[in-house]
Amino acid sequence: MSNPNDYTVGWICAISTEYVAAQAFLDEKHEGPEYVSPNDNNDYTLGKIGKHNVVIAVLPGGEYGIASAAIVARDMLHSFPNVRIGLMVGIGGGVPSKKHDIRLGDIVVSVPRDGKGGVFQYDFGKTIQNQSFCTTGFLSQPPTVLLTAVSGLQAQYEIDGHQLEKAINDVLKLKPRLVKKYKRPDPRTDRILKPEITHDSVCTTECAHGAFNVVFQFERGKEEDNPAIHYGLIASANQLMKDALVRDRIAAEMDVLCFETEAAGLMNHFPCLVIRGICDYSDTHANKEWQGYAAMTAAAYAKDLLNRIPPNRIEAEEKVTELLSRVYNYVKKVESKMDRKEDAEILNWLTNIDYGPQQSDNLQRRQPGTGQWLLDSTEYSTWLKTDKQTLFCPGIPGAGKTILTSIVVDDLCKRYPDDTSIGVAYIYCNFQQKGEQTAYDLLASLLKQLAQGQSSLPGGVKDLYDQHQAKKTRPSIDEISKALQSVAAIFSRVFIIVDALDECQASNKCRSTLLLEIFNLQVKTKTNFFATSRRIPDIERAFKGNPTLEILASDEDVQKYLDSQMSELPGCVLKRPDLQEEIKIKIVRAIDGMFLLAKLHLDSLKSKWTPKAIRRALETLPTGSEVYTETYDAAMDRIKGQTGSRELAIQVLSWITCARRRLTTLELQHALAVEVGKSDLDGDNLPEIEDLVSVCAGLVAVDEESNIIRLVHYTTQEYFERTQSHWFPHANVSITTICVTYLSFRVFESGFCPTDDSFNERLRSNHLYNYAARNWGHHARMALTLCQEVMEFLEQQAKVEAASQALMMPARSSNYSQRVPRRMTALHLVAYFGVEDAARALCQNTAEIDAKNTDSQTPLSLAAKNGHSKVVELLLENGAELESEDDRGNTPLLSAIRNGHEAVVQLLLEKGAKVQFKDKQGWTPLSLATENGHEAVVKLLLSKNVDVNSRHEYNWTPLWIAANQGHEGVVKLLLQRKEIEVNCCDIDGHTALSKAASGGHEAVVKLLLEVDNINPDYKDNCGWTPLMRAAQNGHEAVAKMLLMRNEVNINAKEEGGGLLDLERGGATNYSLWNDHSSWSYRSRGNYHSSGSYYSLGAYHSQGKISNYLENDVSHNSTRCIPKIYVQGSGRTPLSWAAKNGHETVVKLLIDEGAEIESQDNGEQTPLSLAAENGHETVVGLLLGKGAKAESKDKRDRTPLSLATKNGHERVVKLLVNNSTAVG
Known part of the structure; x- marks a missing residue:
């Protein structure tokens, strides 16, 4: 053998x-x-x-x-x-x-x-x-x-x-x-x-x-x-x-x-x-x-x-x-992927954003050996070794922050390649992705990346999907954040990396929300945070007190880059080592730590053909505060001098600069191949990408992994935004014309695609179709004049429907291309985009003003939804119905309120729109405005004397909703009304104060506690007080405010005994989470506790709940309504804080007199709960305050036996040492 x-x-x-x-x-x-x-x-x-x-x-x-x-x-x-x-x-x-x-x-x-x-x-x-x-x-x-x-x-x-x-x-x-x-x-x-x-x-x-x-x-x-x-x-x-x-x-x-x-x-x-x-x-x-x-x-x-x-x-x-x-x-991953189609669908439902290709592209652009200084730095080493550490890396524009971020991500992935207990998630903020980089999308991306790191999809993510998918709703930011916390808690350590925070929008609170949620995540889990940014005062303030490492291009790294690029320069340089050395010295000296300038300066030498011309250019390299402007001006001067290719370069730059999102190479090729007046795209007119890049004097780059063509840097975008009126003043007119010409091609004469397959094939075959359909109207609205091609396109109903299908399509899932409204008219389309001149022309041509698509939306509904006040006014002047309702009961007013369009809301109110009614989900205009935190809209509605205590289907009032979401300004407005009911409860007994305390909304809690008749110790149907909620979730500041009130019982016990009404929520919309001896629940909607969910049946088998049949005699009839009786855990605020490892809250409660040996219904003490869950610092704190290490619960388990059983070695050692010291 x-x-x-x-x-x-x-x-x-x-x-x-x-x-x-x-x-x-x-x-x-x-x-x-x-x-x-x-x-x-x-x-x-x-x-x-x-x-x-x-x-x-x-x-x-x-x-x-x-x-x-x-x-x-x-x-x-x-x-x-x-x-x-x-x-x-x-x-x-x-x-x-x-x-x-x-x-x-x-x-x-x-x-x-x-x-x-x-x-x-x-x-x-x-x-x-x-x-x-x-x-x-x-x-x-x-x-x-x-x-x-x-x-x-x-x-x-x-x-x-x-x-x-x-x-x-x-x-x-x-x-x-x-x-x-x-x-x-x-x-x-x-x-x-x-x-x-x-x-x-x-x-x-x-x-x-x-x-x-x-x-x-x-x-x-x-x-x-x-x-x-x-x-x-x-x-x-x-x-x-x-x-x-x-x-x-x-x-x-x-x-x-x-x-x-x-x-x-x-x-x-x-x-x-x-x-x-x-x-x-x-x-x-x-x-x-x-x-x-x-x-x-x-x-x-x-x-x-x-x-x-x-x-x-x-x-x-x-x-x-x-x-x-x-x-x-790998085999396991492949097999797992094949078995997890549902998991993949859920993850894609969270968000389609994928930073993997960008990470690969950034890493491939790294010059070998560069960036090692960061990995070798003391600051980075300390960040790696220390739990919950933040490392902030500011740097000047073009210093190489993004490449260094990719090096950090790569280093983490290589350090922990097979360690599933370590989570790594990263974000590349990008000025050209504003539409898809909201706070919601960024947090959802972090959640998706961490969930993907688990062998099976975490239950909290599945529950989130199940809750919303059936109702075709999306989770709130609060829900995404809670799910992110629950998933991050699964890992022993989590690393979150965010590049270019300065490119994350500040105007819509995206940046502040993202930072707040990541910092909150650090408090509750072992999360390390690495971030880069330009030096922006409010960003630097957010990181005040955290370790900082400034990013500058090191001379050594720049020289390595220049060495690798010398072969791209003319022959006169290649033959002269002395000239190469001179180039390197002078460029390194001129860039002052800005890596990008090294590339731009090198590009400027490629058209110099003699040593003398090279040296003359080196002597005039821009420096100082306006260095980028001068460098880009010089690049544009070179483009102007390109005989025969100048026009192509301007087209490329105008498209990339003015496009509403990043373009793929094929999209740009198709755009540049369009011939106005033609009915088809000529494949022989497609330019080569290499040529498009080469004519742009180094200002354009292609990300190979994602096939995105982009400007070389954020500063390039800023330059063209400042100088757009000079370099391409008619860009929006040109882009509009090309887009509607493309949408008018004969290939779209068949109209609406009847299947996903046919629609997908249309997307694959017509690369500009998606962009053109979703953005032509935005460019038309920004253009100074309305081009004739727009009106010609709008006259072709089949092509209007084809464009509408791509415009309105939801996130991909089964039958996604068919879940869009049909019967979209030309007026629907221009109202959606807010193209006023086109809307006026259609109204004059007797377009049906109140035409409804298959979702019963009128043009006025779409204009109001998207905030186009001028088109709203135009439609109303032409007789549009003010109170038309869509399939969900939304009027134009509700549509405008949902998206916070103040001007449209004011216009509709002036026209007499109704303000006191409910949609099919039970939302009033005021409750909807408070839910989304639109203060200006709330103020407008309050001026109309609306009912401030109106109740949602689940008894939510506007104040309850605003407190739950943490909208301080809205709460302040509502509390100014004398008739406001501050102690109102939802159907499960939660007050506005309880929800604010649970969410850690300090400013809202402070406002509510200042109200004279507030009950700060109100128990909900399940026996929970606001202090318990704050302690359970680790909100120290909120707990401290509550404890300042004499009415608050620091040793109150969560006793249960409440009845949960299944009729109001529906049996399928309740589930319980079990922590071995306690319970909570969630009701449908966006407002619920988080945790590991168990089914009602499983919980019933443990003897925790009982079903009751109660007679409901409303409406003069008798019928049986199922309710659930729940037995509580008997825990105090201290028990909850100890169980969940909230050290600062534990210390606060003990200092304020909380009973350290309080026992829950299972006779577990705070020390027992902390030891069982492995919270070393809390165990040490409790022992230091005199907690009894030998206490036993009903099952004769000691803190030591629980810690041993669950493998918490450090806690075991702490308890043994304490026992020895006591002995």
């Missing part, structure tokens, strides 16, 4: 045909292995090729795909630990094109191309809202030893030609049984169907379609290799490619040569080269006749390749077994 340790080459096949071919080319065949790993289910053939011992394995019969290949590799490495390199050899589907003459029997070898490692997974990526599917991730390239052998063999073939056909024939002579299946088929059976032709289910050599459906191929000449070998990109996925149209689209975008179904499972963890013989053309033309021969050509090539590699080269490679754990983890 053979010794597994003797084999250094691993060869993997997907199907038995490939397995046979591989064995046929062995020079020697060995006996089977002496032993294999106990859980290894692979079948192996061992042998020798040249001087290499080779182990060959095959996937199980009937299985294919990424996960299966990864499992075979994993098991092989368990049993053959000395394998150093791998080969994936077999068959694949070719991609014939004008560029690549690929035919059946040819060979494709995976070689890196255009930033891809040789294989890319085309079904792995992200779908960004309002954009098409984008592949993400990077698969490693083959080992260098194999790529070197490929190059050597390629050169050998080019000189002498290959002998693959002869090698195959020699094998077939030795093994005649293989001839029938593995010989070369008749070349006449090699037929390529046109992409639009789908083939019959049963395909024979006599094709059912005529010759006009077949692509003509010239016969290869004698001087050409046949079979031919092609080198480049192989596309891999979990599905067979059988769609010629999709095949050609992906091939055109990625220059793909071949499709297959296994390699993506191996590349990152099993260092291998993929070799594929072409057996079909990845279409519906099922052609198994060529599979045998294709497998033989691939195996013959693999043998030639191995014969070029000396054995000692392979032995020098790292053992693949050292990567085994990564293979295993």
